[in-house]
Amino acid sequence: MNPIQIPLLIPVTFLFASLLTPLAGLLGRSWAHLVSLAGAVFVFFLSLKGLGAALAEGPLRYYVSGWLPPMGIEFVLDPLAGFLEVIITGMTVLVLIYARKSVEIENPDKAVPFYTLTMLLMTGLSGMVITGDLFNLYVFLEISALAGYALLAIGGKRAPFSAFRYLTLGTLGAGFYLMGLVFLFMTTGTLNMADMSRMLPLVNGSFTVTTGLILIILGAGLKMGLFPLHTWLPDAYTNASSAATSLIAPVGTKVAAYIMIRMLIISGFPPLIELLTWVAAAGIIAASILAIAQSDIKRMLAYSSVANIGYIALGITLANPLAFIGAMLHILNHALMKAVLFFAAGGIFIKMGTRDIFQLRGLPKKMPFTAGAMLIAVFSMVGIPPTGGFFSKIYLIFGAIEAGTWFFVAVILISTLLNFVYFFRVIQTSFFKPYENGGTTDDDVKYESMEMDEMSPGMLVPTLIISVVIILVGLFNGAIVDKVITPGHPWFSG
Amino acid sequence: MDTLFAWLCLIFPLTGVLATPFLARIGPAFRDYGSVFFSFLTAVSAMMLLPLLLTPEKLPLETSYIWLDTPIRVNFGVLLDTLSIVLANVVAVISFFIMVYCLGYMKGNSSILRFWMLMNGFIGSMLLLVFADNLLLIFVGWKLVGVCSYGLIGFYYRDEKRYWIGGPAPFKFDPPSACGLKALMVTGVGDMFMLGGILIMYYYSGTLDVMALYRTAPEWIPRMAAAPGMMILVSVLLIAGPVGKSAQFPLIEWLPEAMAGPGPVSALIHAATMVKSGVFLVARLVPIFYYGYWVAGSPEAMYFFVIVAWIGAVTAFIAASKGLVALELKKILAYSTVSQIGYMMLAMGLSGFRQDLLVHGYTAGVFHLMSHAMFKACLFLCAGTVIHSAHSIYIHQMGALRHYLPFTWVFMTLAALSLMGVPPLPGFWSKDAVLLVCLESQHYMLFAVAVAAVICTSFYTVRLIGMVFYGRPSDHIRALEEKYKTLEEKRAHLGEGYLSQTSACAALTIGIVVFSIYGLRVEHMLHDLFADNLAHGLALPTVDHTAAFPHLLAPVLSVVCVAAGAVPAFFFYFTGTWSVQTVFQRSNLMKLIHIFLWERWFIDRFYSWFIVGGIRRISVFVARICETFLDTVIHRKMPGVVTHGGKALLDSIHADARDLSNNIAYILATAIFFIVATVWWIR
C-alpha cells in the first residue's frame, strides 16, 4: 500500500465501518462488534504505519479528488497528527474490546447503535486530526459531535437530558468556531491551514482577525471542556454508559485540544495566549476543588478531566518547547489514565453496585486486579514516578520555569496536592478503612464476607493493558519525546 | 554485541524476581531451584564477559539507551571496563554459590518466596550498580541494593526471640526489624551526601555519564577547582556514600547489627557484595580526582585520597580491635569484614598519593576485594552451619566442634588462615599487596596502623577458630550432647547441614585453593589490565615504580605480624596453656581495655545518645509546641480554606451550574472577557 493514501484511508475506513456495522448488526450483535473492532484495529495499524512514514519521510499529504491546495481539500499526516491518531485509534481498539461486555450488561438493546456511533465518532475525530482544511475541520467536528451526543445519550434515564445540554452548548461552540472562521476567511480569503498560516502574519493585529481567533479558540475550548466552559462535561460523563464515557473522555476532549494547538500554531500565538494560560491555571485549581466536593466517582473523574485539560492548555499556551512536550505527553498520559479510571469505575458499578466513593470499601479484596490497575492510574494522576503522569508534569513544571512564570509552577504543585486529596480519598476508603468497634458493625461484617468477584476478562484485559502501558510510557518517555514529539514540534521542525 | 551479556546479567535476576511467584504456584521445588537457576544464568552471563579481559584494547564498551532526554539527558546503559567485569564476576559467581547454600539453609522457612525474590532482586540491583554507565543509574542501583538489604536484614521481621542479636544476657539485644531500619538509616545518611556530591559534579560538568566525565575532565575540573573549597566539599560528599555503604569509620555501626539477617544473607550482602560497592564507587572516582591533582594541579583534590586512605586505615584498626573481644560468631566476622574493607579503601586512597603508585594501589584494592569476597563468603557460610549445629550464636558456648563438623572445620580453617594472611593463601597475596603499597608510599603512620590491624586480625581469627573447633566442649555443647544421646540424633542435630550447604562451602574453598596457586599471576594480570585502563585508556600520567625498600621486606613483616598475633592466641585458645581468665583478673588495665572494646569504642553509645536521644528530646518539644500549631493550621484550617472556601467561592459564581442559561451566560462572559482583554492588550 502506498503510504500517501493513509491520510485518506484513516477517516474513510471508519466511515465505511460505520455503514457496515448496522448491516452486520442485522446478523447479530457480536457481528456488529466484530466489524467495528476490525475497522478500528485496521486503522490503528494504518496510523502506526502513517506515523512511521511521517517520521521517516516528512508529512504525508493527500489531495482529495486531485484538487491541489489551497483550492482543494488536503489531508495532512504530520508527526503531530500521527501521534494523536495513534493515541485515539489505539484507545478505540481497547475501548471496543472493553465495550462488548460492558454494553452487554448495561444497555444490551443499544449495542448495535453504540458500535455504529463509535465508528462515526471516530470518523469525525480522526478526520479532525488529519485534515488540512479549516472548513473541513468544521464538518468533521460536527460529525464527531453529533455522534458524540447520541453516544452520550445511551445510558441511564438521565443520559438524554445531559446529552441535550451538551448538544446545545456544543452546537453553540461549533457556531462560534464557524463564526470565527468567517472572520479569518474574510481577511485572508483562504481556508487551507498552511496557506492561512502564511497569510495571517500579513494581517496580524487586525481587530477582525483577533476576534475571529478568539471565537475559534472559544469554540475549541467549549468542545474540550476548558474551564469555565466545562459546564456540560460533568453531567454528560456521569450519566452516560461507562463504555461511552471511557471512549469520549480520553479521546474526544484531546482532539479538541489538538484543534487548539493547530489554531495557535497557525495564528502564530497572538497576545491572548497569556490570557489563556491564566484561564487554564484557574481551571486547574477550580476543577480540582470541585472534584474534591464530589462523592460520585464518575463525576469526580469528570471534574478531574477538566483539571487535566487545564494542564494541557497550560502546556500549550506557555509556548515554549518544554511545556509543549509536557502538554503532548500529558495528552497521551491523560488518555491512558482516564481510560483506566473510567474502565475501573464501570467495572466497579457493575460488580459492587455503587458509584459512591465512600462505599468502595473492600474493592481490593473483591476486585484485586481492577484495584491494582486503578492504583497505577491514580499514581500516574498524582504524579508518582515511574508512572507516565510524573514525567508529563515534570516537563510542564520545567516549561513553566523556563518561561519564568513561577506562579504557574506553584499552580501545578498545588493542584498536585489537590489531586492527592481527591484520589487518595478513594484509595483510603477502598484499601485502608479501619474496623470500627472491633469489626462488629454491619459494614465490617459485609467487608468480612466479601469474596473475589473480578470483572469479566473482556473488560479486565484492556484495563490491565493500559495500566502496564502507563508504566511503560513513564519508563520510555525519553524515547517517545525524542523520536515522536520532538520531530512533530512546530518549533523544532522549523 | 559484547555488551549483550551485560544486559543479560541485569535481565536474568530481575526476571527471576518476577518469575518466582509464578514458579511458586507450580510447586516448591520449581520455586527454589527456579530462582537458583536464574542466579546460575546470571553467573554464566557474567563469566561470558571474562574473555573480554584478554583483549583489553577493545575496552571500555558502552551501550546505552536514552532514558530521559529533556531537561537533563540521562542514559540507561551498561559500561564494560576492567573494573566492572571483575566486580560483576565476583558478585555473580559468589552469589550463585550462596544461593545454592540457601537451598539447604532456608529449607522449610514459611516466607521463602519473599527470600528468593529479595535475593534475586539484590543480585540484579547490585549488577545494575556495577554495570551502570552513569552516576544517576549507579545511584539507582545503590539505593535498590540498600532497600533489598533492608528487606533481608529484617527478614525475620516478626522479631522472634531466637533471632535477636546482641547480648549475652545482661547486655542489650536488638530485634531484626530494628537492625534493618538501622542499616537503612545509617546508609541513607551517606547516600544523601553522595547525591549532593553527584549533583555538584553535574553542575560543573553537565553530564552524569562516567566515560563522559573522564573524557571531559580537562574542561570541567579546572572550573570546579577554581571555586575555593569546592573540591574538598565534593570529595567529602562523595566519600560519604561509600563510607555509609561500606560501613567505614564514622558510619561504621550498622554492619554488626546487620548480622540479624539469615546467615547466607550476611555472606552475600555484608561480606561479598554490597559492602564492596563503596570500594567500587571510590574506584570509579579515583581517575577523576587523580586527574584533578596531578594534571589540573588542584591541591584540594589530594584531600580525596588523604581522606579515603585515613578512613580506611583507621577503620581497619578500630574494627579489628573490636573483634578481639566480641563473642558473637557472626559479629566477629562482621568486624573483620569492616576491617578488611578498610584495607581496600586504604589501597584506593594510596593510589593517588604518588604517580608511581596509581596502578599498584588500584590493583591492590581490587585484588583484595576479590580474594576477600571469596574467603569471607566461605567464612560466613560456614558460620551459618556452625551456628545451626551449636544452637548458639556465641563462641563461648561452642568448643571442640571439629568432631561434629569435620568438613566445615576444614573449610573454615582454610578460609580463616586466608583471612589472617598466611602464605600462600589468597589473603596473604592481596593483603601483602596493600601493605607493600602502603610501605612504598612512605606514609609510616598509615603503615603502622595497618600493621597493628594485621596483628589484631590474626589474634581474633585464631581465637575464633580455637573457641569454635578446639579446646574443651562448653557446658552448652555438653548439655546438647546429653540431650541427643544416640549417634543418629547427634548427627542430625549437631552434624553438618544439608548437602547443598556443604557443597557450596566446598566450592568456595576450592576457589580459595585455586586462587592461592594462581594468586600472584592474577595479581600481575590485574596490574597489566589496570595499567592499560588507567594509563593508556584514560591517559592518566603515571611513572614507573622503583622500589624504595627491599622486595621481601613487606612479606616478611606481614608474616611476622601474623605470627605476633597468632602465637599468643594459640596458647590461649588452642592449647589452654595460658588462661584468659587469669590475665583478665590480674590487671585493671586489661579490664578497662576490655570494657572499651566490648562497648565498641563507645561509638554506638555516642550515636544513640547524641542522635537518637537528641532527636527524642527535640521530638518532645516539637510534639508539644510545633505540632499542635502546625496541625491546626495545615490539617484543619488550610484544607478548610482551600476546599470549603474554594468551594464556596465556586458555588457563589455557579461554577458547576447545571441550567443552560447559566452555562450560556458563562460562555458569553468568557467571550466578552477575552475580547475586551485582548483589545486592551493590543492597544
Next chain:
Amino acid sequence: MLELIEGYYAYFFLILLFLIGLYGMMIKRNLMKKIFGMSIVQTSVILFWITSAFKENATVTVFDPGIGLENPDLYLNPLPHTLMLTAIVVAVVTLGVSFALIIAIYRNYGTLDEPRLLERTR
C-alpha cells in the same frame, strides 16, 4: 454613525438574529424553544458566511451566458455558498438529533420544562 449603520446594516441584523437566538436559548424554559433559539443562532452564522460572499455590482453565482467567464468579478464568491450547503445539512442533522433527544427526555420524565427537569435529575 449613520454611514456605519448604512454600510453594514446586514451585519447589525445578523447580530440581532444571533442575540435573539441566544435569548431563546437562555431565557425560554421549554427545551423545544431552546432548540428553536439554537437553530436561529446557526442560521445567523450561516447568513454571516453568505454575507461575506457579497460584492458590489455582482450577480449570483450561476453561469450567465450574458456575462461569460472572462470577468469573474461580476459573480459573487461561490465558495461560501457551497460551504454553507454543507453547514445547512449539518444544522438539519443537529436538529434531528436534538428532536430525538427531546423525545427521549419526554419519555423518561414526561415534561420538557427545564427547571422541573433539573429538579428531577438532581
